[in-house]
Amino acid sequence: MRPKIQVALDLLRIQDALNIASKAAEYVDYLEAGTPLIKAEGLRAVTLLKKEFGDKVVVADMKTMDTGFLEASIAYEAGADYATVMAAADIGTVSGAVEARDKYGKGIMIDLLGVEDLEYARKLDELKPDYLLIHSGIDMQHRGIMPFEPVKKLSNMGLSAKIGVAGGLNKENIGGLQGLKVDLIIVGGFITKADDPGKAAKEVLEAVEEVF
């Protein structure tokens, strides 16, 4: 089974996010309300995405660094199917977000951005998250840091959690994930900044189907 595809709607206005989602939804599985979108517009961005695209999985990229239970809870209450929490936060924050996941019967993704020693993923895996994410942030991509090496390492660690990967992915370089245990491919700018986001999303889907 091919990995799921998630489009990261890293925009600042709900209407722009909804517009791109309407073009890309046909070719992707998960719609992500990006962190700057949530901060700019509030969690109603998540509510509106879920309302408009109820058949899609909606991810609230909360990037939670504290009050894990609270932040995951308000994301789920807003309509999110998944929330994200940072591995770089205190372990109590991560476990709090997992508790909220269990309470609401939703999903949690732990984002490893900022964690230098991937061995820490073993400890996080014990918390039974749905996903562990390898994530080269946008500022990291500007410094030439890509997610291929760390995701290769993580995919070989024999963890229970599903594995997601994000950071500068596009139709060309998805091939670099071939043979890896990857369950979720997150694509942002290649789709959202494309002249034709629908066409770009379709190309991502085709590339994923070819590689996996």
Place this chain on the structure above:
Amino acid sequence: MRPKIQVALDLLRIQDALNIASKAAEYVDYLEAGTPLIKAEGLRAVTLLKKEFGDKVVVADMKTMDTGFLEASIAYEAGADYATVMAAADIGTVSGAVEARDKYGKGIMIDLLGVEDLEYARKLDELKPDYLLIHSGIDMQHRGIMPFEPVKKLSNMGLSAKIGVAGGLNKENIGGLQGLKVDLIIVGGFITKADDPGKAAKEVLEAVEEVF
């Protein structure tokens, strides 16, 4: 000169934040829009705080983990005098937030939550942030972790940045900061959860004036 006092308005609704701010403002210097408030309501929470309390310094606790320039910029455009960025983020994210600070002529606070080796603060200090924050998050406090030891260490490192401290502070334990180089004391629940937030804020001010 005594340290500045910041009240962290960690609430989920703008109206609740404005209500508490109206009671506490007389006794504090900085009003902070908490991270869950920003995520729940969007940056209009910052805009409304600045509109209602224009003579106070308003801090947007963005806790930025990526797109440092963008997230700090939208906080300043919403009316924030200071934004926060996480030291645990990529260094490019932190420097991006500092660039936005320079562009907008505002202030930036780097939050050290999640950083285990405080020596890293020397590298961050080279970026010339306004504040470095020692921060025991709410989930850390639940595990008994308080900010006194790390703030003592940071205050002895001879850094250029001003130093702020947050995490479980109240009128009783502020005495534990005596003799340290602390420029900003951030108080949350002791004020926001008090039956009388105005009285609690006054007690914090009195404690700070007694200790420093």
